[in-house]
Amino acid sequence: MVDTSAAPPAPTDQTSDALVELRGVDKHFGPLHVLQHIDLTVRRGEVVVIIGPSGSGKSTLCRTINRLETIDSGTIALDGQPLPAEGRALARLRADVGMVFQSFNLFAHKTVLENVTLGQIKAKGVKPAKAREIALDLLDRVGVRNQADKLPAQLSGGQQQRVAIARALAMQPKVMLFDEPTSALDPEMINEVLDVMVGLARDGMTMIVVTHEMGFARKAANRVVFMDGGQIVEEADPETFFTAPKSDRARDFLSKILTH
Numbered sequence: 001m002v003d004t005s006a007a008p009p010a011p012t013d014q015t016s017d018a019l020v021e022l023r024g025v026d027k028h029f030g031p032l033h034v035l036q037h038i039d040l041t042v043r044r045g046e047v048v049v050i051i052g053p054s055g056s057g058k059s060t061l062c063r064t065i066n067r068l069e070t071i072d073s074g075t076i077a078l079d080g081q082p083l084p085a086e087g088r089a090l091a092r093l094r095a096d097v098g099m100v101f102q103s104f105n106l107f108a109h110k111t112v113l114e115n116v117t118l119g120q121i122k123a124k125g126v127k128p129a130k131a132r133e134i135a136l137d138l139l140d141r142v143g144v145r146n147q148a149d150k151l152p153a154q155l156s157g158g159q160q161q162r163v164a165i166a167r168a169l170a171m172q173p174k175v176m177l178f179d180e181p182t183s184a185l186d187p188e189m190i191n192e193v194l195d196v197m198v199g200l201a202r203d204g205m206t207m208i209v210v211t212h213e214m215g216f217a218r219k220a221a222n223r224v225v226f227m228d229g230g231q232i233v234e235e236a237d238p239e240t241f242f243t244a245p246k247s248d249r250a251r252d253f254l255s256k257i258l259t260h
């Protein structure tokens with residue numbers, strides 16, 4: 001179970017360097033201005049939770065960070081390097097940004113172990129024996145090592161999502177993006193995935209997490225970013241945000257989700 005009573009970790013040292021930096025990012029889908037002049041800095045080791053109403057642009061924001069979506073204007077940098085739009089540099093970047101989606105996206109006909117080794121061998125050139133060793137360690141870390149020889153369909157949703165996390169970690173990402181990683185799970189499986197994510201946060205992984213799991217935010221986040229209508233409306237540490245949101249939009253949103 002995720003213990004929601006514990007205080008969040010100490011905020012990251014404000015002087016530490018920026019790992020992900022978005023400046024003036026704009027994006028349209030046709031007439032829809034889905035991202036409106038987004039400025040966001042995520043520091044090394046920081047855990048940022050993004051919340052906001054459906055359609056506010058949270059997923060699109062995540063997807064721009066590993067270039068699954070292009071942007072119209074502005075800049076996005078990872079570890080001081082501007083994001084490439086295409087080519088081999090883009091493939092390298094994708095390895096630096098681990099992404100875990102709502103759906104698990106595992107290869108259905110490959111074993112759990114193969115799902116975690118394949119990317120390392122293909123994208124990183126890791127030798128198969130070493131890739132297997134790394135994969136088994138990661139499967140151990142997320143608590144599914146004993147499922148290594150099974151096919152994804154033989155696992156529960158929570159176990160599959162933990163494999164997806166292991167697969168992303170196998171690429172040794174600089175930052176992990178999670179887009180509603182527990183929203184497709186049965187309630188009893190949500191905590192097992194959140195526990196793995198809390199462990200990653202404690203180990204110092206830089207994380208951007210779209211979630212409405214307030215327990216996770218209180219326990220693991222350094223900062224909550226509230227989006228509405230394609231804009232970042234407000235950001236604050238979790239305790240401040242949940243107890244004293246500044247904007248009416250955030251207050252309205254919180255009153256809706258907390259009464260559900």
Ligand SMILES: Nc1ncnc2c1ncn2[C@@H]1O[C@H](COP(=O)(O)OP(=O)(O)OP(=O)(O)O)[C@@H](O)[C@H]1O
Nearest residue numbers: 029030032034052053054055056057058059060061
């Ligand atoms: N490929 C696309 N083409 C056109 N419109 C899109 C596309 N992807 C998303 N949108 C629209 O952009 C807006 C923002 O979508 P996005 O998925 O980023 O929101 P969200 O805050 O993540 O929502 P949710 O919480 O429901 O997942 C929505 O109105 C959505 O319909």
